[in-house]
Amino acid sequence: MSGKPIKDVSSLSNSYQMLEDGVDQVCLDTRDLNISKTKIDGKDQKFLLDAPNEAFGSCLKIRVPQELQQNGKRFKAEVHYSTSQSSTACQASNSHVSSALRCKKKPYLFTQCQAIHARSLLPCQDCPSAKCTWSGAQPQVLLMSFFSPVIRFSAVMSAPSWATVLMSAILENKSEQAQKRVFTWRQSVPTCSYLIAIAVGDLESREISSRCRVWSEPSMVDKVANEFAETEKFLTTAESITCEYQWGRYDLLCLPPSFPYGGMENPCLTFVTPTLLAGDRSLADVVAHEIAHRHLRWTGNLVTNATWEHFWLNEGWTVWLERRIMMRVRGSKAGPKGQARELKYKNVLREGQEIPSTLTSSLILDGSTWLETSSTSKVLQSYMTREVTTETEIGQSRFTKLVPDLQGIDPDDAFSSVPYEKGFNLLYSVQQKVGDEEFEKFVKDYINTWKSKLITSLQFKDFVMNYSAHFKKKLQDFDWDRWFYAEGMPADKPKFDTTLSKLANDFAHRWTTAGAGADLIRLKSVGQYMLDQILENSEKQKMPIAVLQDMDAVYEISITNNAEVRFRWCTLCLRSGADFIVQNAVSMGRMKFTRPLYRELQRRKNVNFYHPICRKMVAQDLKVKQNNKQGWSWLGVSAVTISAYLVWAVWRIRSRKCPIPFVH
Numbered sequence: 213m214s215g216k217p218i219k220d221v222s223s224l225s226n227s228y229q230m231l232e233d234g235v236d237q238v239c240l241d242t243r244d245l246n247i248s249k250t251k252i253d254g255k256d257q258k259f260l261l262d263a264p265n266e267a268f269g270s271c272l273k274i275r276v277p278q279e280l281q282q283n284g285k286r287f288k289a290e291v292h293y294s295t296s297q298s299s300t301a302c303q304a305s306n307s308h309v310s311s312a313l314r315c316k317k318k319p320y321l322f323t324q325c326q327a328i329h330a331r332s333l334l335p336c337q338d339c340p341s342a343k344c345t346w347s348g349a350q351p352q353v354l355l356m357s358f359f360s361p362v363i364r365f366s367a368v369m370s371a372p373s374w375a376t377v378l379m380s381a382i383l384e385n386k387s388e389q390a391q392k393r394v395f396t397w398r399q400s401v402p403t404c405s406y407l408i409a410i411a412v413g414d415l416e417s418r419e420i421s422s423r424c425r426v427w428s429e430p431s432m433v434d435k436v437a438n439e440f441a442e443t444e445k446f447l448t449t450a451e452s453i454t455c456e457y458q459w460g461r462y463d464l465l466c467l468p469p470s471f472p473y474g475g476m477e478n479p480c481l482t483f484v485t486p487t488l489l490a491g492d493r494s495l496a497d498v499v500a501h502e503i504a505h506r507h508l509r510w511t512g513n514l515v516t517n518a519t520w521e522h523f524w525l526n527e528g529w530t531v532w533l534e535r536r537i538m539m540r541v542r543g544s545k546a547g548p549k550g551q552a553r554e555l556k557y558k559n560v561l562r563e564g565q566e567i568p569s570t571l572t573s574s575l576i577l578d579g580s581t582w583l584e585t586s587s588t589s590k591v592l593q594s595y596m597t598r599e600v601t602t603e604t605e606i607g608q609s610r611f612t613k614l615v616p617d618l619q620g621i622d623p624d625d626a627f628s629s630v631p632y633e634k635g636f637n638l639l640y641s642v643q644q645k646v647g648d649e650e651f652e653k654f655v656k657d658y659i660n661t662w663k664s665k666l667i668t669s670l671q672f673k674d675f676v677m678n679y680s681a682h683f684k685k686k687l688q689d690f691d692w693d694r695w696f697y698a699e700g701m702p703a704d705k706p707k708f709d710t711t712l713s714k715l716a717n718d719f720a721h722r723w724t725t726a727g728a729g730a731d732l733i734r735l736k737s738v739g740q741y742m743l744d745q746i747l748e749n750s751e752k753q754k755m756p757i758a759v760l761q762d763m764d765a766v767y768e769i770s771i772t773n774n775a776e777v778r779f780r781w782c783t784l785c786l787r788s789g790a791d792f793i794v795q796n797a798v799s800m801g802r803m804k805f806t807r808p809l810y811r812e813l814q815r816r817k818n819v820n821f822y823h824p825i826c827r828k829m830v831a832q833d834l835k836v837k838q839n840n841k842q843g844w845s846w847l848g849v850s851a852v853t854i855s856a857y858l859v860w861a862v863w864r865i866r867s868r869k870c871p872i873p874f875v876h
């Protein structure tokens with residue numbers, strides 16, 4: 213807690229059983245760990261740490277004595293180690309990380325292990341195919357003991373008496389000892405290393421339901437409880453679509469602003485970014501997404517992609533279920549901002565067709581426009597519509613394959629919205645071909661068949677094609693190879709209702725060309741999509757600052773609490789050179805926003821605020837060399853007071869009344 217991620221030496225103790233003769237070493241993934249000692253059955257043993265590979269770290273090899281090298285032999289291997297400041301899994305700080313939330317008082321530590329960062333927290337088999345359970349044992353700083361083949365490890369953590377330790381597990385015991393608190397955790401569902409998660413800080417909680425509790429720093433906790441008050445409703449809805457929730461508790465931790473993702477489906481304890489705190493629950497679809505991961509036994513946490521190449525099976529399915537949940541929860545009733553929903557569901561009724569998702573974020577609304585127009589997919593989107601031109605783009609285009617080749621590649625480098633949106637498109641396309649009712653039944657059968665198993669894309673294809681004669685017939689021309697292995701979107705994509713997207717395009721066109729007149733837009737969803745379209749148009753033709761001022765007068769965009777809208781607005785303003793907008797910047801580290809804004813900003817300041825994963829990826833985006841320990845080597849170049857992301861609030865037109873709110 214003093215700047216180093218995990219300060220003291222931890223010991224990790226694994227039990228192994230030989231499954232064949234002649235295995236002479238135990239190999240574990242590590243990255244930037246300081247290994248001091250290894251033991252087999254309590255006796256010191258030699259170990260070897262491979263030279264580090266940039267993407268994958270170093271393999272730790274512990275020598276197994278000759279007498280234990282036969283099939284059936286059991287032994288215990290121990291690793292004594294400490295993490296280092298370069299740990300990409302951890303972000304620890306004394307106070308400044310939380311500053312954007314004005315909770316500067318206490319240190320905070322949190323981890324993010326997906327995809328392959330667990331190895332920088334503990335030596336482990338850091339791949340989705342290795343799962344483990346864990347339970348409490350002797351109190352130690354961090355004791356983890358693994359058993360093979362279904363590995364078990366125990367997690368006992370101590371912290372100062374003001375601090376709370378949380379973990380992606382069920383709390384077994386909490387005790388107070390001389391000026392410290394000791395927490396013991398149990399996870400009885402076999403879980404992959406990428407789902408191990410820890411957070412330590414000055415944390416407070418509020419109960420939402422008998423199985424849901426939200427956590428955050430004290431000054432935020434009521435806001436967080438209000439924003440995520442629908443969590444239990446999402447959970448029960450997911451249960452009605454699929455099956456009973458398996459993980460016991462569903463708690464939610466709202467992290468400091470530097471958390472690099474929207475949400476992370478850590479078992480029993482979802483991690484979420486504070487950028488979801490819109491104040492009106494309008495960004496709760498991310499919570500539905502994380503529930504979809506964990507609630508269902510199959511979309512990620514119980515049925516797991518066998519390797520990261522099949523990541524779309526985690527995320528495409530999760531997006532499908534997230535949208536299903538939101539349809540059920542928000543669809544039938546008009547909410548406080550009911551106009552958007554009403555219009556959407558009128559369209560559904562009129563056309564007898566489902567509009568995917570709530571349209572609250574950048575979505576595929578239109579058969580001819582897919583993917584979000586912002587965020588990480590900017591480059592990817594361009595492949596759908598035009599020829600690839602630059603070398604970087606050629607490098608990236610391979611990741612628009614649903615099943616990319618990740619040989620030798622750090623999964624972080626391949627990450628984009630492709631597995632999410634293209635994956636969803638594939639599933640939705642199958643649904644449209646076989647019919648809604650048949651698909652719903654298929655979903656339940658799929659879950660029951662594959663729960664607690666690993667799955668590859670080809671296994672999925674076989675399962676679908678052999679599911680029933682009806683499926684076989686309806687999908688006889690389905691071009692699986694094109695979906696899996698070709699770049700971009702296949703021509704045979706699902707059809708979506710385009711009413712709203714046409715409306716948004718029309719408004720965007722009017723703002724772009726005439727510079728006014730879009731004042732009929734009352735709907736947040738359309739407004740957001742409209743901004744996407746304007747952004748796209750503004751690549752060719754900058755929006756004049758006067759028009760932006762007009763837009764802000766009409767919609768009051770610059771005071772919205774909706775981070776999705778704010779992000780688009782900031783990008784647009786920056787692109788138009790309206791730098792005066794960004795003087796009082798508030799920093800947020802969610803990569804979805806940070807990376808594109810950094811690309812837009814091309815300015816360099818406040819780097820150490822950001823999470824190590826975010827720093828790495830942004831450094832790549834900007835093609836600069838990163839110095840892990842001190843932030844970026846180019847830090848300090850800029851004299852301008854601009855942090856990276858959400859850049860907020862100085863400028864607002866006060867002289868004009870805003871007749872129609874953008875809907876905040």
Ligand SMILES: CC/C=C\C/C=C\C[C@@H](O)/C=C/C=C/C=C\[C@@H](O)CCCC(=O)O
Nearest residue numbers: 326327473474475520523623624626627804
């Ligand atoms: C082809 C796919 C390659 C790799 C997949 C595995 C992991 C990628 C790695 O970079 C980690 C991703 C973590 C994601 C966590 C949560 C997301 O759902 C958040 C999405 C973006 C956001 O909303 O901020």
Ligand SMILES: [Zn+2]
Nearest residue numbers: 501505527530
């Ligand atoms: Zn997900």
